[in-house]
Amino acid sequence: MLQKQQQQRRRKITEYGYQLQEKQKAKQAYGLRERQFRLYYASAAKNRSETGNTLLQTLESRIDNVIFRSGLAISRPQARQLVSHRHFALNGKRVSIPSILVTPGDVITPNTAKTVHFEAERGIAPWLDLNKKSLTITVERLPSADELPLEFDTQKIVQFYSR
Numbered sequence: 593m594l595q596k597q598q599q600q601r602r603r604k605i606t607e608y609g610y611q612l613q614e615k616q617k618a619k620q621a622y623g624l625r626e627r628q629f630r631l632y633y634a635s636a637a638k639n640r641s642e643t644g645n646t647l648l649q650t651l652e653s654r655i656d657n658v659i660f661r662s663g664l665a666i667s668r669p670q671a672r673q674l675v676s677h678r679h680f681a682l683n684g685k686r687v688s689i690p691s692i693l694v695t696p697g698d699v700i701t702p703n704t705a706k707t708v709h710f711e712a713e714r715g716i717a718p719w720l721d722l723n724k725k726s727l728t729i730t731v732e733r734l735p736s737a738d739e740l741p742l743e744f745d746t747q748k749i750v751q752f753y754s755r
Contacts, residue, residue, distance in 0.1 A: 611752035617744040622651050623668055628691070633753050644746030645737040652735050655682060656690035658700065661717040662729045679703055700729040 605613075619629050636647035651657065656672040659680065665671035674680060675690040681701050682692060694700070716722050718739055721730040 608752075611748045614744045614746075614748035615752050618651070618746075618749060621668070621743055622654070622657065623672060624651075630753070633749070637753070642737075643750050647749065648737065648740055648746055649734050650693065652740060653693045653695070653731075654690065655680070655687065655692045655694055655700065658694055658720065658729060658731065662700075662720050662722050663714050663716055664702070664722075664727060664729070694731045696731055696733045698731045700731075702727050 619626070632650050633647055636643050636650055639646045652661070656668060656675050659665050659671040659674060660668045665674055672690040676688055678686050678688045679702055680687060681703060682694065683699055686703065717735065719733050719735045721732050
């Protein structure tokens with residue numbers, strides 16, 4: 593007796609589904625939970641400039657991301673761990689909170705050079721200045737939208753939260 597094979601049909605993804613996927617990609621890329629991500633969106637939406645670019649600038653100006661972009665960490669989770677283990681100082685003060693937002697002119701220094709290794713293969717973000725001898729990072733300015741590598745569609749995220 594032959595058994596009938598059930599056919600699996602793939603449903604067409606709706607616009608809401610695409611928006612949700614983009615939001616989830618952004619959350620996973622930056623290692624954030626829903627509440628934290630929603631708060632970043634709310635602060636970006638209050639700003640008068642373009643919400644998507646402001647959200648991206650805010651996410652990029654987190655201290656763990658700055659350390660990742662400078663090449664002192666291989667990944668964002670590693671940069672997050674380095675910060676939470678108090679291996680870096682922001683403007684001379686030790687920090688243990690990876691979500692601290694940096695501003696132009698801030699200086700990030702490692703507490704000991706033994707724990708931090710510079711990865712020369714990956715480039716340094718153009719909005720950062722890294723002293724390769726002392727491994728000191730200076731934030732020259734906030735990144736512009738065209739300087740950031742887009743891993744996800746910010747417009748879909750804005751549309752998702754504006755429902």
